[in-house]
Amino acid sequence: MPVKTVALGTSFCLKKAYFMLMADNLPGSHTPYRLTATSQSLHDLLAYVVVPFTFRLLSEYSPRVGGGVDVDRLVDEVWSEVRGDVERYSNVNINYRDLRKTLVSMMRGYAAVVMWLVKYGGFSGDGILVFPERMIVSRPVSDVLAAEELGDFLPVIGVPDVVLVDRSSRRAAVIDWKMAGAGSGNELHYVQLLLYQHILGRLFGDVYAFLVYTTERRGTTKVVSIGRNVNLKEFGVSYDYREVSDRLERARYVAQLLYGLAFCKGMLRVAVGLNKSRGLGIRVFNPERGVGKRNYPCNYCPYKTLCRYRFSRKGELDEEIARLRRGFNKMYRIAVEKKSEEYKNLIDFGACVDFDQMVFKSPRVVELVKWFGREPRPLSDDVMRYSLGRTTVYVFGGDDPLRGSQQRGVFSPILFGRYEDDEVELRSVGGRSQLTAYVRMVSPVFSVRWLPLYMYYRIRPGDRLFQNVKVCKGEVPMNIELRAIAAVENSLVKMVEKGEDLHRWWSSFIKDLVLTAVDEYG
Numbered sequence: 235m236p237v238k239t240v241a242l243g244t245s246f247c248l249k250k251a252y253f254m255l256m257a258d259n260l261p262g263s264h265t266p267y268r269l270t271a272t273s274q275s276l277h278d279l280l281a282y283v284v285v286p287f288t289f290r291l292l293s294e295y296s297p298r299v300g301g302g303v304d305v306d307r308l309v310d311e312v313w314s315e316v317r318g319d320v321e322r323y324s325n326v327n328i329n330y331r332d333l334r335k336t337l338v339s340m341m342r343g344y345a346a347v348v349m350w351l352v353k354y355g356g357f358s359g360d361g362i363l364v365f366p367e368r369m370i371v372s373r374p375v376s377d378v379l380a381a382e383e384l385g386d387f388l389p390v391i392g393v394p395d396v397v398l399v400d401r402s403s404r405r406a407a408v409i410d411w412k413m414a415g416a417g418s419g420n421e422l423h424y425v426q427l428l429l430y431q432h433i434l435g436r437l438f439g440d441v442y443a444f445l446v447y448t449t450e451r452r453g454t455t456k457v458v459s460i461g462r463n464v465n466l467k468e469f470g471v472s473y474d475y476r477e478v479s480d481r482l483e484r485a486r487y488v489a490q491l492l493y494g495l496a497f498c499k500g501m502l503r504v505a506v507g508l509n510k511s512r513g514l515g516i517r518v519f520n521p522e523r524g525v526g527k528r529n530y531p532c533n534y535c536p537y538k539t540l541c542r543y544r545f546s547r548k549g550e551l552d553e554e555i556a557r558l559r560r561g562f563n564k565m566y567r568i569a570v571e572k573k574s575e576e577y578k579n580l581i582d583f584g585a586c587v588d589f590d591q592m593v594f595k596s597p598r599v600v601e602l603v604k605w606f607g608r609e610p611r612p613l614s615d616d617v618m619r620y621s622l623g624r625t626t627v628y629v630f631g632g633d634d635p636l637r638g639s640q641q642r643g644v645f646s647p648i649l650f651g652r653y654e655d656d657e658v659e660l661r662s663v664g665g666r667s668q669l670t671a672y673v674r675m676v677s678p679v680f681s682v683r684w685l686p687l688y689m690y691y692r693i694r695p696g697d698r699l700f701q702n703v704k705v706c707k708g709e710v711p712m713n714i715e716l717r718a719i720a721a722v723e724n725s726l727v728k729m730v731e732k733g734e735d736l737h738r739w740w741s742s743f744i745k746d747l748v749l750t751a752v753d754e755y756g
Contacts, residue, residue, distance in 0.1 A: 235489060235577075237392030237433075241426035243488040244481055246531075248505055248518045249545070251488070252495045253537040256566060273413050275326050276333050277395075278682050280340060280411055281366040282320050284396055285689045286312045288364045291345055297353035302470055305342045309334070316689060323597045323685060325678035335453045340411055343446035343455040346469035347409060348398070355442060356403045363399040363699065365636060366686040370394065370646045371580065372433045390489065391577070394430050399438075399635050406434050406635075407442040414447060420458075424478045427460050429485060436644045437636065484514045491516070496570040499545060499563075520545075543727045562723050576709055581628050581647070583640055586706040587620050589671070592629065593700070597688040598675040600629070600649065602705065606667040620658055620669060627653040627673060628708045633698035648687060648699070650708065652676050673705070 235255070243251030287308055294303050313330055320328060330337075351357040372390040396409040408430045412423055423445055431443040443460035456472040457464075466473040487508055494501040505516045521532040521542050532538050543551070543559070551559065589602040606616065628647035630637050638645035651673040658671045675684050691700060 235390050235492065237390055237429045238422075238426050239492065240390065240485055240489045241422055241429060243492055243516075244485040245421035245425045246517065247535075248488060248491060248495075248502070248516055249541055250519075250535060250537060252492055253540060253544075255492055256496065256570075275328050276336055276340075276413065277411065278324060278326050279320075279328050279330075279333055279337060280395065281682050281686050282316055282324065282689070283309065283312045283337070283341070284344070284366050285364045285686050286315055286693065287341060287344075288348060288362070288398075289693055291348055292352070292359045292362065295349050295352065295359075297349070297359075302349075303345060305345050306338055308345075309338050309341050319597055319685060319688070323678070324681045336413075336448055336450050339448040339453040339455045340446055343448065343457045343471050344396075344409065346466045346471040346473075347407070347444050347446070347457060349469050350464060350466055351398065351400075351407055351442065355407070356405050356440070357398070357400040357407075358402050361400050361402045363401065363635070364686075364690060365397045365399070365648075366395065367393055367683050368397050368636065368646055368648070369650075369683075370397075370430070370433055370636075370638075370644065372436075372644050373578070373580075373640075390429070390433070392426075392430055392433065397434070397636060401633070401635060403440075404438055404635065405440045405442070406438040407444065408434060409444045409446060412445055412447045413450060420445075421478075424458075424460060424476050425481050425485060428478050428481060431460060432482060433644055436642050437638055483512075484516060487514055488516060493570075493574075497567050502545065540723075540727050579709060581645070581706050581708040583706055585622065586704050587622070589703050589705060591701055592703045593695075594688050594691045595672075597681070597685050600651075600673050602671045602673065602703070604669040604671075606669070608667070617660055617669065620671060621655050622653050622705075622707055624652070624654045624656075625707050626650060626676070626710050627705050629673060630704040630706070631699040632702035647706075649673065649684065650676075650710075651680075651684075653705065653707075671705075676710075 239251050239255050242254065290308050290312060291303055294308075317330070348362075352359050370392050372392075394408045395411050398407040398409070400406070408427065410423070410427055410430075412420070414420065414423075427443045427445060431441050434441045442462065442464075444464075445458040445460070447456045447458065448454060454472070456474065457466055458474045458476055460476055461479055463475040464473065487505075491501050491505050494504070502518055505518055508514050509516055519532050519535075521535070521538050532541075535541070543555075548556075587604075589604045591603040593601045593603065595601050604620070611617070627650065629649040629651075630645075631648045634646075634648065636646045652675075653671065653673050658669065660667060660669050662668075675681065690697075
C-alpha cells in the first residue's frame with residue numbers, strides 16, 4: 235500500500251484515501267492533486283541534479299570555516315554537466331530556463347539542510363550517500379496476531395524524493411520537495427514524511443526529516459523539519475518545525491482500515507468505534523449527512539458521487555443498481571487480493587544470485603560481473619543458477635546501509651530492470667572464469683530511478699555500493715484489474731446520477747459485463 239495513501243487517510247478522509255487506492259488514481263507525491271506537466275518536469279529535474287549538486291556542495295563547504303555557497307552557480311554548473319544525459323535518456327521535456335528560478339529556490343533549501351547535517355547533525359562530508367527516488371518497502375516481519383506494532387503486517391511502499399545516509403555514523407535524513415506554500419493545510423505532507431521517518435527508523439538509529447517548500451511565482455524557500463527543531467538561520471533560509479508523532483498510531487489503524495474497506499464497508503463503523511474508544515481522530519466525511527453535506531470538504535471532492543453510491547444505506551439504491559454494486563464489490567475484493575499477493579511476493583529472496591561487481595555501460599544498461607577462482611563447466615550448478623530466465627530483477631547494493639533485510643522488515647533495492655538468459659556469458663580471462671550478465675531499463679518512464687544512480691556511479695565508480703551486489707527475481711505489480719473495474723463502475727455511477735435513459739443500452743452492457751465476470755470468477 236503506498237505511503238501517501240495511508241498519509242491521506244490519516245490526515246484528511248479515510249473514504250477519499252480508499253477511493254484513490256481502489257482507482258489507483260493517487261495524487262502526486264508533492265501535492266494533494268495530480269502534478270501538472272511543469273511540476274512533473276521540475277520533480278524529475280530535481281532528481282537528476284541532486285546527486286552531482288550534493289557532491290559539489292560538499293567539496294566547497296567547510297563547517298570549520300563557515301559561510302555559505304553560491305547555489306545559483308552550482309546549479310548552473312551541474313545542469314551543464316548532466317544536460318546531455320537528461321535530454322537524451324529522460325522521458326520528460328525539460329525547459330531549464332523556465333524551471334531555473336524554482337529549481338534554485340529548492341536547492342537553496344536543500345543546501346541549507348545538507349550544511350546543517352554536516353555541521354550539527356553528525357554527518358561526515360566524505361561518507362554521505364545520496365539516493366533520489368529510492369523505493370523503500372516495509373513488509374510483515376511476523377504473523378499479524380504476533381505483530382507488536384499495529385500495521386506492520388501490511389506491505390507499505392514509498393519513494394521519498396531524497397534519502398541521505400552517512401555510512402560512518404549510521405544516520406539518515408529523508409527530504410521531500412513540495413511545490414506549495416509552507417503554511418497551514420499541509421498535514422498530508424507532515425504525515426507522509428513521518429511515515430518515511432518511521433520506516434527508516436528500523437534501519438538507522440537517528441533519522442532526520444525535512445520538507446523543502448517553494449512557490450513557483452515568488453520563488454521563496456522554507457524548510458520544515460519534522461520531529462526535531464532545527465535552526466537553519468545561519469544558512470540563510472526560513473525554517474519551521476512540526477511535531478506530528480502522535481499521528482503514527484492513527485496511521486497504523488488507517489492502514490488496516492483501508493485494506494479492510496476493500497472487503498467490507500462495515501469497516502467505517504469500526505473506524506467510528508475506534509475514534510470513540512481510543513480518540514484516534516480518524517475522519518470519515520459523509521456527503522449526505524453532517525459536515526460533509528453542509529460544506530467543505532465533500533462539495534469539492536471529485537469522489538462525491540461515487541462516495542454517495544458506494545456507501546449508501548440498504549434500500550437507498552434501486553434494486554438493479556444495488557445488485558450491480560454487490561457485483562463490483564466482489565470484483566474489487568478479488569482484484570485487491572491478487573494485488574496484495576503480488577506485493578507480498580514482490581521479490582523472491584529464494585531466487586537470488588551474487589555478483590562481484592556492477593558496472594554502468596550506459597544510463598540504461600548495467601553489466602554484472604562474477605569471477606570464479608577455477609574454471610567451472612558451462613552446465614555446472616555454479617553457472618546454471620545464474621539462469622534466471624527472461625524476467626524482472628531487483629538489484630541490491632553491496633555496502634548499502636539502506637539495503638535492509640527480510641528480518642528487519644524493510645528492504646530497498648537500488649535498481650530494477652530486465653534480465654535475460656541469452657545475454658549471460660561465461661569466458662576465460664587470465665586463467666580465471668568470468669561470468670557476465672546484464673540488467674536493462676524496462677522503459678524510459680523509469681529513467682528517474684536509473685539516471686541518478688548512473689550519475690552517482692560516474693562520480694564514485696569505485697564505491698562499495700557497486701561491489702558484491704545481489705540480484706533477485708521479482709514481480710512488477712500491475713493495477714490493470716483495479717483500474718478497469720473502477721473505470722467501468724465510475725461510468726455507471728455517472729449515468730445513474732444524471733438519469734440518462736438514452737444510454738440504457740450502455741448501462742445494460744456494463745451490467746451484463748460485470749455479472750458475467752462475477753460468474754466467471756465464481
